Amino acid sequence: MTYAQDRFAKVEIKTEKLTDNMYVLFGAGGNIGVLVGEDGVIMIDDQFAPLSEKISAAIAKISNQPIKYLLNTHWHGDHSGGNENFAKKGAMILAHQNVRKRMSEGMTRSPERVTPPAPEIALPVITFSDDLSLHLNGEDILAIHVHNAHTDGDAQMYFPKSNVLHTGDTYFKGRWPFIDIQSGGSIDGYIKAVNHALFLVDDETQIIPGHGSMSNRAELSAWRDVLATVRTRIKMAMSKGQSLADIKGSDVLKEWEDYGGGFINNETFIETVYKSLSGE
Numbered sequence: 001m002t003y004a005q006d007r008f009a010k011v012e013i014k015t016e017k018l019t020d021n022m023y024v025l026f027g028a029g030g031n032i033g034v035l036v037g038e039d040g041v042i043m044i045d046d047q048f049a050p051l052s053e054k055i056s057a058a059i060a061k062i063s064n065q066p067i068k069y070l071l072n073t074h075w076h077g078d079h080s081g082g083n084e085n086f087a088k089k090g091a092m093i094l095a096h097q098n099v100r101k102r103m104s105e106g107m108t109r110s111p112e113r114v115t116p117p118a119p120e121i122a123l124p125v126i127t128f129s130d131d132l133s134l135h136l137n138g139e140d141i142l143a144i145h146v147h148n149a150h151t152d153g154d155a156q157m158y159f160p161k162s163n164v165l166h167t168g169d170t171y172f173k174g175r176w177p178f179i180d181i182q183s184g185g186s187i188d189g190y191i192k193a194v195n196h197a198l199f200l201v202d203d204e205t206q207i208i209p210g211h212g213s214m215s216n217r218a219e220l221s222a223w224r225d226v227l228a229t230v231r232t233r234i235k236m237a238m239s240k241g242q243s244l245a246d247i248k249g250s251d252v253l254k255e256w257e258d259y260g261g262g263f264i265n266n267e268t269f270i271e272t273v274y275k276s277l278s279g280e
Contacts, residue, residue, distance in 0.1 A: 008050040013058040016214065019162045021137060024208050025058055027051055029078030031208050033157065033166040034059060037137025040068030043091070044157050044166045044208075046082030055082065056089075067091045069134065071143060072124060073168025073210065074151045075102040075183070077115065083122035094132065095124035096145050098153030102183060109182060144200075146170060149193035150177065150210075152184025156193070158200050165201050166208040170194060171220060173212025175262030176269040177227075179276060187231050187276040194224040211262070226256055234273045244274050 013027045025032035028051060033044035041063050047055060059067065070087075072080045072095035080103065083093055103124075106117040126132075132155075134141040142158040150169040157166040169178065170193040179185040198221055201207065207215040233252045242250075253259070253266050260266035 008048060011051060011054065013051070013054045015058050015062065017062075018164055018206050018208075018214075021139075022159065022162045022164050023062055024214065025055060026213075027055065029081070030073070030076075030169065030210050031166075031212075033164070033208050034062070035137050035139060035141070035159065035162075036063035036065065037139075038065070039136040040065045042134070042136055042141065043067055043070045043086070045073055045079040045168070046070060046086055048078060048081040049085055052082040052085035056086075069094060069136070071095065071141075071155070071157055072099050073157065073166065074154050075099045076151070076169070076180070079168065079210070080118075080122070084119055087121045092126065093122075093124045094126040094128075094134075094143070096143075096153040096155050097127040097129055098151070098184070100124045100127050102151070102153060107182065144196070146189070146193035146196050148184050148186045148189035149179075150183075150185050150190060151180050154193060156197055156200070162206075163202070163204055164206045164208065165197060167197055167210060167220075169210035170197060171207070171209040171212075171215070171223070172262065172264075173209040173215050173219065173223070174259065175212065176259045176264040176266070178264050179272050181272065181276055185276075187227070187273045191224065191227055191231065194220065194227065198224065226259070230256075230269075231273055231277070234270065235277055238274065238277060244271060247274060 011028045016024050021036050023034040029047035030045045035042040070091040070093045100123050103118040107115045130145050132143040139159050139161050143155045146154050201217045237247050248267050248270050
C-alpha cells in the first residue's frame with residue numbers, strides 16, 4: 001500500500017444536510033458543498049484524489065443524478081485533487097482563471113515540496129475573472145472572486161435561495177488560516193475577503209468554511225476581528241523596528257494561542273503576516 005493510500009484508507013466521508021437540496025461533506029481536506037436536483041449534482045471542491053470513490057459513494061446516497069458541474073474555490077490539492085477523477089466521469093470543472101494557470105504551471109516551494117503541473121483533464125474548462133453565475137436546480141449560484149486573499153484565485157460560492165455560503169479557504173474556522181503568499185495571497189486581501197463574506201451573509205446564513213465545522217455570521221465576524229487585531233499588532237511592532245524574531249518572542253497572539261493547533265502554528269502565522277506586510 002502506498003503512502004497516499006494508507007493515509008486516506010481510514011478516512012470517512014460524513015454528510016450533513018443543510019437544506020432540502022444542499023449538503024456538506026466532511027472528509028480529509030477542504031469541505032465539499034453539494035447541491036442536488038433534476039439538473040444534476042453540483043459540487044464545490046473535491047478533496048484528494050484517493051478519496052474520489054468514497055466521495056462519489058457518499059453523493060450517490062443523496063442523489064441518483066450524475067455530477068454535472070464541479071466548482072473549485074482555489075487551486076490547492078486538498079480542494080482540487082479529485083478533479084481528474086470527476087472530470088473522467090463527466091463533470092465540467094469551473095474556477096477562477098488563476099486556478100487554471102496555477103494548476104497548469106505547478107509550483108516548487110522547496111526541493112521536498114513540489115506540486116507538478118496537473119494533467120489537462122484536471123484543469124477548469126470554464127474560467128472567469130470576477131464572477132460567474134449558474135442557474136441550476138432552482139438556485140442562483142454566484143461564484144465571486146476575492147482578490148489576493150488565501151491565493152490569487154479564490155472564489156466564494158454563494159447560494160442566495162438556500163442562504164448558504166461556501167467560503168473556500170478564506171475561512172479556517174477556529175484556527176489560523178494558511179495565507180499562500182507564493183500563490184498571491186496576502187493578509188490584507190484575506191481580511192478584505194472575510195469582510196466580503198460578511199457583506200453577503202445574514203444571521204441565518206449557513207456558512208461552509210474551507211476547514212472546520214459549519215459556521216455562521218457571528219463566528220465569522222469574531223474570527224475576522226481576531227485577524228484584524230493580530231495584523232494591527234504586528235504592523236505596529238514592525239513600525240517600532242521589531243524584527244521577526246522579536247515579534248515571535250512576544251505575546252502578540254496571547255489571547256488566541258489555541259488557534260495554532262491546526263495546519264498553521266502560531267510562529268508560522270506570525271511569520272506569514274510579517275512577510276505579507278513587509279513585502280518579502
